[in-house]
Amino acid sequence: MSQVRTKVILYNPKAVFYTMPLALIALASYLDKGIYDVKIIDGRLEKDPLMKILDSCEGAVCFAVSVLTGAPIKDALEMTIEVKKRFPELNIVWGGWHPSLFPLETLKETPVDVVVRGQGEIAFEQILTAIINGQSFQGIAGVSYKDKVTGEIVQNAERNMVDINSFPAFNYDFVPVNSYEKLSGRNQIDYIASQGCRFRCNFCADPFMYKRGWYGYAPTRIADELETLWDKYHFEHVHFQDETFFTIGARVEAIAEEFIKRKFRFSWFGTMRADQGSRLPDEVFAKCKASGLERVMIGLESGSQRMIDWMKKDIKIPQVYESAQKCLKHGIAINFSVIIGFPGETEADMDETIRVVTDLRKMSPEFRVSIFYFKPYPGNEIADALIADGYKMPQGIKEWSDFDYVVKGSPWIPEKKFREIENFKFFQRLAWSKPSLLKTPIQTLAKWRIKNKSYHLPIERKLIELIFDRQKLS
Ligand code: B12
Structure with a gap:
């Protein structure tokens, strides 16, 4: 007689864009198929996500949600409240970036029972084991929870990050791959080959989330997995979602060599820092191009060296030009991203950014620049300093759910300069x-x-x- 498997429902809230829900695929793939019957529901793909969730949660032991800061919280919260109403006994788990930054607030202000902080695979499996065995979540590292008896909120010790090479391959069968292709308008697959980031940029939450730890899959593993996936889905493009894909030059070279050796026919995209690009030898650029590298994304952040140093980005402006020259030489397109309006940024700094962006745009129509306005978001040094200075960040989960990163202007840009930048954005x-x-x-x-x-x-x-x-x- 076959064993009845334990039903687990994972939910990805509605959000902008159609990147595949890799965090949930990671969790689902890690769980033993023989024990768990896991279903991923993506709010972006459903006409009526709530109905789907409520139907699916019948007989489940856990409803788990991946939550980013901002609008996704609103949807996550609405679904969570309804699920708790219908199934008061069901364990509700939140994980991902926002609850990792605000575990106590999340538990206090919502019907969520358990929060996973940081890397989720092992912690989530341990939570499910505890649920099946009727045990408490006491002692599960990286977990915060409401004690079922006392209602008290308990914060367990930190969990150390584990090398992702010890985790199984992502099983994309958990999601309708073709639906994402249709919505994103490109026959592509989202894939992540590393976790974390070694750098210390003080506007980013990564140093808080992964403590500047970084693990990357071995090149042969990446090639093996993409080969298997390609046999199944025949995608034309791979979008690497890594924080910094080019972290180790020799590894990138080995990845490119594997792609070339296996005669892969897809193109690919990856994130590169300017210092990495400037150090990367020409022959590696050539191998990357030959292996299908179509475009890289480089965070320029600012054209002002003073601002770059202030935000601890640890790059030099000449490295940006060097990386651009190399990409130009090898026919690789670039998306640069820029942030304007940091606290303390002067108009002269902003002019420097405009000057560097102009230079880069002149180099090639394939060098695009996205210009964003600074808005402090949680879990980084800049936000902490601003709060200490009296800046009001959103208070509580409700205000965080109304938080919108994509803003026009910043309190640190004079109105006249803002109008000039808006014009520059358009005309460049x-x-x-x-x-x-x-x-x-x-x-x-x-x-x-x-x-x-x-x-x-x-x-x-x-x-x-x-x-x-x-x-x-x-
Ligand atoms: C793909 C992506 C998106 C997709 C989201 C895809 C989806 N799930 O719907 C889209 C394009 C929608 C998106 C949007 C945004 N994003 Co985004 N995004 C990413 C990116 C590049 C990859 C995420 C990913 O799949 N990682 C792979 C998985 C395996 O790792 P993970 O997410 O960390 O998941 C692990 C743990 O967090 C945990 N976990 C995660 N979820 C859960 C759930 C449960 C139940 C459990 C137990 C554990 C758990 O376990 C996982 C496995 O270890 C990351 C950067 C990165 N490389 O991670 C940024 C990142 C997550 N995004 C970020 C930001 C800032 C944004 C935007 C604000 C960007 C903007 N300017 O608009 C918006 C916000 C959303 C909105 N308003 O709609 C920040 C996070 C900030 C924050 N506090 O939430 C990141 C970290 C980039 C950065 N360094 O600043 N993003």
């Missing part, structure tokens, strides 16, 4: 997008505007924005 896209005969006059005008900082009567901007989708201009 236009000025250095792929040229065409039809576009030449407005591109020439856009370049003139940027050079002279002359954004008066931007009639062509209004017209273009009326007619076209802004994104299509880049």
Whole structure:
């Protein structure tokens, strides 16, 4: 007689974009299939996520949700409240970045029973074992929970990060791969080849979450897994979701060599730091290109060295140009990301950023730049310093759920400068997008505007924005 498996429901809240829910796939893949019957529900794919969840939770022992800061909290909370109402005995677990940063607040203000802080695979399995055996969560490292008898909130010791090479391959059968392809508009697969980040940027939560630990899969493992996945899904592109894919140059070279040896036909995307790119030898760039590297993402953050040093990014502006030159030489596209409006950033710093962005845009229409405005989010040194200075961060889970990262402007940018930056954002896209005969006059005008900082009567901007989708201009 076959054993009845324990039912576990994992939920990925609604969010912007359609990246596959890799965290939940990681958890599901780690659990023993013989013991657990795991189902992943993704709020972004369902017409009525709540109905699906309530139906699925019938007979389950656990409802677990992965939660990022911001809008996903709202959906996570709504679902959690309804699940608790319908199934008061069901154990509700939250994990991921937001509850890891705010475990106590999450437990106090929501019906959540257990929070997993940091890496989730082993902790989650131990939680499920405890549930099956009717035990408490006492002593499970990396876990905070409400004591079932006293209602008291207990914070267990930290869990040390484990090398991800000891975890099984992600089993993509848990999600409808084709649905993500359709929604993202590209026949691609999301894959993550490492966890954590060794760097110390003071605007990022990674140093808090993974304590600057980093583990990466061995190159042969990555190639084996992608080969198996390709046989099944025939994707044309792999999007590596790693924080810093190019952390170890020799490893990247070995990955590229594996891809070339196996004659993979897909292209790929990865994240690169400017210091890594500047150190990476030309022959490795060439191998990456030959192995299908299409585009890298480089966090420039600021064109002002003073600001870069202040945010502990540990890169030098010349390294940005060196990386760009190498990519240009090898026909690799770049997405640069920039943040403007940090506390203490002067207008001269902002001008430096505009100058460097202009230089990079001039190099190639394939070098795109996304310009974001700084907004402090939790779990990093800048936010802590601002709070100590009296800055009001959202208070409690409800306010965090209304928090929106994608903002226009920042309290640290004067209004006039903000308008200039908004104009620059628009006109840089236009000025250095792929040229065409039809576009030449407005591109020439856009370049003139940027050079002279002359954004008066931007009639062509209004017209273009009326007619076209802004994104299509880049
Ligand atoms: C893909 C991705 C997204 C996807 C989300 C995909 C999804 N799940 O729906 C999209 C594109 C929607 C997204 C959006 C955003 N993202 Co994002 N994103 C990522 C990225 C690149 C990969 C995430 C991932 O899949 N990792 C792989 C898995 C295996 O690792 P993991 O998520 O850490 O999961 C482990 C643990 O956290 C834990 N765990 C996670 N969930 C759960 C759940 C349970 C129940 C348990 C037990 C454990 C557990 O166990 C997992 C395995 O060890 C990360 C960076 C990174 N490399 O992790 C940033 C990252 C998570 N994003 C971040 C940010 C800032 C954002 C945005 C704010 C960006 C923006 N400017 O708009 C938005 C916010 C969401 C919104 N408003 O809609 C921050 C997190 C900040 C925060 N406090 O939440 C990160 C860390 C980037 C960074 N370094 O700043 N993002």
